[in-house]
Amino acid sequence: MTRRQRLREAGYEIEQISGTGPEIDPELLKGSIEGFLGFAKVPLGVAGPVRIRGTAAQGDFFVPFATSEGTLVASFQHAFNAMNRSGGAAAICGNEQVSRAPCFEFASLAQAHAFACWLPSRLTLLQEITARASRHCRLLALQASVIANTVYVVFEYSTADAAGQNMVTLATQEICERLLLDMPQTPLSWVTESMVSGDKRATPMAFRATRGRNVSAELVLRAKQLSRYWKTDAETMERTWRQGVNGAAQTGTVGLQGNVANALAAIFIACGQDAACVAEATTALTRVERTRTAELYASVTLPNLIVGTVGGGTYLPTARECLALLGCAGAGMARKFAEICAVVALAGELALVGAMASGQFAHAHAAGGRKERGSTSEGGGA
């Protein structure tokens, strides 16, 4: 029985993915695309199940990856198998907020300082305005920084289960216009977004103030599985990672991670997320550490995960099927989806470090990206 058949028997709809469903009505796409010509078709593979012991995500999950990078799905399957044999991964999605950061330029530092001192007194008013204007968007906090005659303000919002970038843009526009009515001094100029929010670029700021969802995943890999799956041990994994950490520290990169971009790009494209946000989601922190009992502690923290289960491209037919495959379609599912993303990113980090530790980094690429491979001995059983 093929994987498709098994997933169908398990009740999953994959008609659009497998190309057997009805043609997509272009009317559906209004608001998502202009100059519409058709669809880019990105190969979609499934790995899994992976066992997740999260707060919102609990159970065994088949994960869809949209990619054309050979061996990528296989290496996730490999890591999932190793993880499952160690009991799966834990995950918790903590804070959730998205920011917009307008700036206001005044005639002088004195005026700027006065505005920055006055602004916090308006928080309640601005919260009411935001709540009136949107069903889902809530203003949580604001923070002002004086850069000589200019004040940069970070407004932090919650956006329910949407990724929320448009929502917070609209809210901030409204807030700014309201502020202009009674600020102590009129600014010479202002813009809605001053590149402080971190939108579409990696910055370390998310480590201090979550951007999107803040989620961690962790697990302890048993020595036996390290040996079985990567012919290595915890000490070698730890050393390999530390060599990478010291390498990364020479480059001025943001955060500390291996290739979470691989995992997230593939899931984002599959699940109708904004793939440009992969840039900022690389603000991540991976840990790979030997425990006292010679097992391997590994974790990934993603403090800047811009994802949603409503809005954006989530309603598109194949994205909808992918989200449904994860049990994440629709409202109330963003935390769950974030936890799954973190676990998958963790699997990717383990696959990377495991391959390097076992000296198979190049061999894996050589074997996979070029020619036919035999079937994996286990997993991928759907």
Add this chain to the structure above:
Amino acid sequence: MTRRQRLREAGYEIEQISGTGPEIDPELLKGSIEGFLGFAKVPLGVAGPVRIRGTAAQGDFFVPFATSEGTLVASFQHAFNAMNRSGGAAAICGNEQVSRAPCFEFASLAQAHAFACWLPSRLTLLQEITARASRHCRLLALQASVIANTVYVVFEYSTADAAGQNMVTLATQEICERLLLDMPQTPLSWVTESMVSGDKRATPMAFRATRGRNVSAELVLRAKQLSRYWKTDAETMERTWRQGVNGAAQTGTVGLQGNVANALAAIFIACGQDAACVAEATTALTRVERTRTAELYASVTLPNLIVGTVGGGTYLPTARECLALLGCAGAGMARKFAEICAVVALAGELALVGAMASGQFAHAHAAGGRKERGSTSEGGGA
């Protein structure tokens, strides 16, 4: 006549994109995907033409974007129109190289230092080895850094028209194994990639040593077009950008750019590129400057553009059609494709800054992402 019809009349094949072509033979995907289930279908819109006066890319181009972010394609169309009326954009792709960065850990600093001193003497030998092992991969240079008992080596390669990440991984594996045969001292451990290369993450290193293709695009926008398309002037655009620059400087981000991730993610997905590389391509530098004659000089430099026109996902049916739409399918086209990418990124930056300068940042998002829009008054004419 619809856009599809016009493109077909102009001789472009868009059967796979528009869903009227034959079903894709799964055999074709061997080596690109595992756990194959079908395809993620990402809406594909076209904007253009945009006039490019590049070294490799010359003429008027229709650009495919795979995205579900509403208004994205429309805002590029808007910018293309403004750019065309100012004569189009210039572009030059300069350096081309991709790196791998293994590290070797020794018993002592003295041994590491000795290895670093010895290594350059092997360059010619390693170049021969690389050339023998691959038709396309050439070792250009190597550079060693001593971090106490560990030497981090950056090998720079040319990879012809392929993105080349796998190619350089294989070459580096071979080089490392050859080095192990006669290095002065045997390392205690070594890995093929030590996170110094910048693979899948933004680092400023590409500004000093190109990663992928290094390409710049520029144009001078006439005051009349600024007024016409964004109801603004060069002074306001310059100030808006400078406010953003000072904003970005507060965040610890890499490079200096607005949202090149938007442009590149959409083109990468359309054209079969590795979308995870959007993370590193945000290592970019945008400039928006008033000229003495009150026109606007704008440029984008992408020193870290990992793209190819052969290999990877470029052979996939819809990717192939998109590359062909740009006249970039196959060997000999990587520079041309890189120049187009830079011009499109530049358009995106102008669209962003223009919208902010005209105070329409939120309005554009509000209008576009939510409801039907009337057709754009010009452009999009295909």
Add this chain to the structure above:
Amino acid sequence: MTRRQRLREAGYEIEQISGTGPEIDPELLKGSIEGFLGFAKVPLGVAGPVRIRGTAAQGDFFVPFATSEGTLVASFQHAFNAMNRSGGAAAICGNEQVSRAPCFEFASLAQAHAFACWLPSRLTLLQEITARASRHCRLLALQASVIANTVYVVFEYSTADAAGQNMVTLATQEICERLLLDMPQTPLSWVTESMVSGDKRATPMAFRATRGRNVSAELVLRAKQLSRYWKTDAETMERTWRQGVNGAAQTGTVGLQGNVANALAAIFIACGQDAACVAEATTALTRVERTRTAELYASVTLPNLIVGTVGGGTYLPTARECLALLGCAGAGMARKFAEICAVVALAGELALVGAMASGQFAHAHAAGGRKERGSTSEGGGA
């Protein structure tokens, strides 16, 4: 009349600086130095007066610089003269706080998450503990970040007029020990400072949450003075700075500034501050912008200025005299001192950009660092 005589006539004590005072009693140094051998004597020059229109610093100030970099004091004198002729500089010291950032590692992500959720409930208790333990140290806020099984906590304190690093270390030690008594779970390990505070290293974090004193200085330089002092104009100054900004953006540096380290190192050594904190004070943002009337707006923002007017080395004889020269000796003077520091840093930035704009960057170094110079035509009049 020599400068020394003038300063003495003006009532300033400079006996220790000029070497005519009594020998320093080694007993005085207890607590400041071990293995005491004597004193490093760093040449001390004075530039000024510089006119400051600050909130705390108001008037004309002679500024002491301890340095052996030839031309440094002269270039500040030159900039002070130009600034005075444009009315002097404004300055405002806003926020004041210093952080310590312990971390707590738990057995699991779940325990870490629980601790992070519980911790804010203890804020009032911890504030009381801090207030009881110290006359000057007050706990303002705390913020916890979950990195898998480890919680990093930033405690923000006010430290009155002391720089405060030791004060916050002691307070945090006490807080941690108190927390250990009743936290929900006992951590596996913890440390008082986890390198998140930014102590002794540049990080962009201070832009979001002040570290030390947060102070801005600004002025508008008249076209006439630009021409007179640097043979340049506002447009050239702006362009020169922008070229530097685009240069800095290629390097992965923190903040955006020219050489504030020069100004701050020289003042810090003179005034008994911790010179190692120059490293973090380079987290700064300089602006150099042409106004619509072709004058030059220039500003410096220092969000990470670790300075004090009590404690540390401020009581040392020559430091005391230097602080007194600025009217900043003792309690209640830290804001004033911070504002002066910002204005001096601004002067240094103007001197740098002015020299580059006028093409005299090398010439200035050549003339000054090598041979005798004639006296400056104005200023330095003390």
Add this chain to the structure above:
Amino acid sequence: MTRRQRLREAGYEIEQISGTGPEIDPELLKGSIEGFLGFAKVPLGVAGPVRIRGTAAQGDFFVPFATSEGTLVASFQHAFNAMNRSGGAAAICGNEQVSRAPCFEFASLAQAHAFACWLPSRLTLLQEITARASRHCRLLALQASVIANTVYVVFEYSTADAAGQNMVTLATQEICERLLLDMPQTPLSWVTESMVSGDKRATPMAFRATRGRNVSAELVLRAKQLSRYWKTDAETMERTWRQGVNGAAQTGTVGLQGNVANALAAIFIACGQDAACVAEATTALTRVERTRTAELYASVTLPNLIVGTVGGGTYLPTARECLALLGCAGAGMARKFAEICAVVALAGELALVGAMASGQFAHAHAAGGRKERGSTSEGGGA
């Protein structure tokens, strides 16, 4: 016998430091200071000896620290003692070079590209010009980056035993003026330093291309000494450092180090170095790792150490005595001095991590900075 007496008996001159020498002739200071008023007197303590097994620095060294931070010298003494009992530290100074980075702005990208392609052909000519103009300065290499219409050039020089910043400024000025005579196109503007060199600010660039001296120090600390000196073990030290690494990674700092600024600021002030260069010297990489035999491997790499033993403030009386104390006064001593700096920085890192690992971080500060202390049980014996 006091420390002073012992050092004198050992043949070291410390008359200026101890205040018993002749008054300094102000004539001596010409070229080093303007607006001369006298001297800032910074308390100078000595720790040592520390055993160094370097390439240039070999033997036991007494190290001078100019600081008013209580406990600083004592904590170095403590670390020196621990290091000596493990055989001392190894050190190697590798590359030595200093850069200047002018930029040239042209009318177009095409012109800029042409200049960048042409420039390398002039290398030999420029090397000859540099060699003719200076006895000590040699042009080693150049590297050009095209940022649209502007070319940023990094010129790398050797500067013998001088720190060399002024030397390379003059050389670059001369080079630029020579280039202007026959470059293919005349630039619209140019500046001698475009903030790419990393002068006075931390950037990761030095990890790829040494700035100043590139030096590493390392040692293996025996378990017995860890227990004796810090009541800890290698596993705890490693974990403590790793917690710090993961902390630093959240902040966007450059490099990976604890507090090398403390060590370097104190030595720089003592030895007549440019204290403002502490800012860039924090571009460092520290490692603290458990070995397989449960000992502790520790190292510091400083790729950006701007130091000299001739020129600058090195000739000043107390600086001269301090350099002589290290056997580093005058020509031919820069590598030796760099190796000593690295070992001292390493001692500082060990002291920091040791204090944290033993839970004494705050206690050390509390005891030292406030009140009298008994004499240390060993070391400090001079």
